[in-house]
Amino acid sequence: MRQLLYLLLIGFCITISSCRDDFEFETSNGGLQFSKDTVYLDTVFSNIGSSTYTLKVYNRSNKDISIPSIKLGQGQNSKYRLMVDGIPGKEFNNVELLAKDSMFVFIETTIDYSEYANNSATFLYTDNIQFSSTTGTQQVELVTLVQDAYFLYPQRDDEGQYENVPYNDTLNVYGFNLNRAEHDNELxxxxxxxxxxxxxxxxxxxxxxxxxxxxxxxxxxxxxxxxxxxxxxxxxxxxxxxxxxxxxxxxxxxxxxxxxxxxxxxxxxxxxxxxxxxxxxxxxxxxxxxxxxxxxxxxxxxxxxxxxxxxxxxxxxxxxxxxxxxxxxxxxxxxxxxxxxxxxxxxxxxxxxxxxxxxxxxxxxxxxxxxxxxxxxxxxxxxxxxxxxxxxxxxxxxxxxxxxxxxxxxxxxxxxxxxxxxxxxxxxxxxxxxxxxxxxxxxxxxxxxxxxxxxxxxxxxxxxxxxxxxxxxxxxxxxxxITADNGTGPEGTADGSVITLFTTDITGTTRNSSNPDMGAYESVPEED
The missing domain is CATH 2.160.20 (Pectate Lyase C-like)
Structure with a gap:
């Protein structure tokens, strides 16, 4: 028993001594890899926040590294927002990344269309995330399509209360009456x-x-x-x-x-x-x-x-x-x-x-x-x-x-x-x-x-x-x-004598005048 306790004690000491309590980080030399070369933030409306998008950054090397800076190309003027290691911002310094490890960069944006107004109802807003190193800078591009829109919403009164409209005699709902004088005629x-x-x-x-x-x-x-x-x-x-x-x-x-x-x-x-x-x-x-x-x-x-x-x-x-x-x-x-x-x-x-x-x-x-x-x-x-x-x-x-x-x-x-x-x-x-x-x-x-x-x-x-x-x-x-091979489905079995508003189906395809198909679609041959 005494020998067993002695062996356990030795093993425990070895385990403690083998755990690293400090890391030596080398400055990144630019060998980072990314889950995407370009992050496309899908179409957003003016002044409406986007979803949160994710970029994964990999350190494939055997060395613990420190990235001197991670920042947006447009700096503090950028319309994008980042979160690195749980910290929000637009520029981050000396970001540490362990060997064979990875980290997430979260990306969001809110863009005011009026600041970039032109003759188009949409425009592309772009920027990039820059990862500096001893050998230069690596970049991941950011692209967002911004769309202008008419925004219709309840107004507030002088007391800060929003408009509401009656649903029935006893219930009002959050809403507003459409007005001809607003937004180029809301009706x-x-x-x-x-x-x-x-x-x-x-x-x-x-x-x-x-x-x-x-x-x-x-x-x-x-x-x-x-x-x-x-x-x-x-x-x-x-x-x-x-x-x-x-x-x-x-x-x-x-x-x-x-x-x-x-x-x-x-x-x-x-x-x-x-x-x-x-x-x-x-x-x-x-x-x-x-x-x-x-x-x-x-x-x-x-x-x-x-x-x-x-x-x-x-x-x-x-x-x-x-x-x-x-x-x-x-x-x-x-x-x-x-x-x-x-x-x-x-x-x-x-x-x-x-x-x-x-x-x-x-x-x-x-x-x-x-x-x-x-x-x-x-x-x-x-x-x-x-x-x-x-x-x-x-x-x-x-x-x-x-x-x-x-x-x-x-x-x-x-x-x-x-x-x-x-x-x-x-x-x-x-x-x-x-x-x-x-x-x-x-x-x-x-x-x-x-x-x-x-x-x-x-x-x-x-x-x-x-x-x-x-x-x-x-x-x-x-x-x-799709036309059935066995002829047992709804194809060609509708009642052609039924008076209809339209002689075409929902796609504009002309119905068979004598043996149309049931349903909203006239069948089409299956493509090879």
Whole structure:
């Protein structure tokens, strides 16, 4: 035992003596390596801070080194900000880096467009990070695209209180009324430069918000657009010839970095409360909590909307949520929503043609289409009449069920008609456990024509392969149909007799006049 203790003591002493308690640093001779030669800080709006970007600096040598200075090329005048070893600044001296070790340099920027204004709505701002040594200077370039924008936001009063606008009789929200006298007419959104919205931009009663082709609108967190009763929304997007969507109107969040392109829930919603002739054409909407929320706030106005050639993606709750509304849609695509791509609650009147409702959101209980005849507020369930028609549509997603329907029995308090019709539509319906066999809303029971009608032209995808649509790439919302080899999908099986507003699909491709495809896209041959 005594010998064992003696050996442990010797080992402990050797361990202590072998630990370095000081380092001899040599001045760097310029042999640093970097994770990037150029750091591209993605597009930022004027006076809006960027995300934090990372540069990794490596000392591959066997020597502990001291870097005489790390600094921005423009010095203290630079619009970039650095953080080295946890210390913020623009210049750092005698930065130590151990042998075979690395360190992080964090980079941010905020740039005022007006300081560099020219005839362009965008410009490149550049600088570099300089690492000095005994042999010279190594540089890493910094590049940022800065974009000018119209900034729309609530004003403060003399007491420092921000504007707010009524949502209903009891609730106000952070927002403001759009004003013709401000920002070259806030009720006419053009395509000369983007709009960045803070709070809820509100179209007041009696006014119309018109959105031009090619307009870009970016909503900050918890912000959105509200169309009050008696107001009107007219989105005049157009067909684009390139992937840049140059004529499409785009509503999205205000984080422009590619990593945020498919992140849901970055802003609020379009709140549509108006029974006027609201129209949306060629709109791409993404990254909201609820893309479009059509509901009455005065129990008088029935929200009304005609939406065509439009796409709604990456919403944390619903793409389109309608509550007792009146909506017509054609060439409409919705995908990737936390609960339902399209939800029609508390009844309403709906007519959708040639539309693709998909849902590949990473959630076990999401569905492409949800319909019911009620809304729950507090502990009370409020009824509504259901009259919904779907011609040549697709309801398909990563879950087993493409449609979720519920009819609550309100017969004790009144007669509330419930009628849904699916005509020549493709519906995913995999009922392995027979949970819908006794539910007369679903085709498994042979259906009840007084409630839900499935025409003979409907196709049911009752397995993971049967009648599966050949979408191009569901992960990136490319829901174009590629012609299927087995002919069992939705290609060429739509009802050509259905009267349509457009003879072309959402991309402008001419539909087959006698045997068109179901959904918003006419199929194209698969490329080799």
């Amino acid at each position: 006419h959104w053009n395509n000369t430069k983007p709009y960045v919205v803070y709070g809820y931009a509100t179209v007041p009663r009696g006014e119309t918000l018109t959105v031009d082709p090619g307009a870009r609108v970016h909503f900050h967190a918890d912000s959105g657009l509200m169309v009050r009763p008696g107001a009107k929304l007219v989105v005049n997007g157009g067909q684009s010839a390139t992937d840049a969507l140059e004529n499409e109107v785009i509503f999205e969040g205000d984080r422009l970095e590619p990593d945020f392109a498919d992140i849901p829930g970055q802003w609020g919603a379009i709140l549509l409360m108006s029974s006027e002739d609201n129209t949306i054409n060629h709109l791409t909407l993404k990254n909201a909590n609820i893309g479009i929320y059509a509901r009455s706030v005065d129990d008088i106005a029935v929200p009304k909307l005609s939406i065509t050639n439009s796409q709604i993606y990456y919403c944390s709750n619903f793409g389109l949520l309608a509550c007792g509304a009146n909506i017509k849609g054609e060439n409409l695509v919705a995908n990737n929503a936390g609960q339902a791509a399209v939800a029609l609650i508390k009844g309403g009147t709906y007519d959708f043609k040639y539309s693709t409702f998909a849902n590949y959101f990473n959630s076990y209980d999401q569905v492409p289409l949800l319909i019911n005849n009620y809304q729950i507020i507090g502990n009370t369930r409020y009824p509504g009449n259901v009259n919904a028609n779907f011609d040549n549509c697709i309801m398909y997603g990563s879950g087993n069920i493409g449609i979720s329907m519920e009819q609550f029995d309100f017969s004790q308090i009144g007669n509330y008609p419930f009628h849904i019709r699916y005509n020549n539509s493709l519906i995913k319906f995999i009922d392995y456990s027979n949970q819908f066999r006794s539910n007369k809303l679903y085709p498994a029971s042979g259906n009840d024509a007084t409630l839900v009608e499935y025409t003979a032209g409907c196709k049911l995808a009752t397995s993971s392969t049967l009648n599966k649509p050949a979408f191009k790439d569901t992960r990136t919302n490319k829901l174009q149909l």
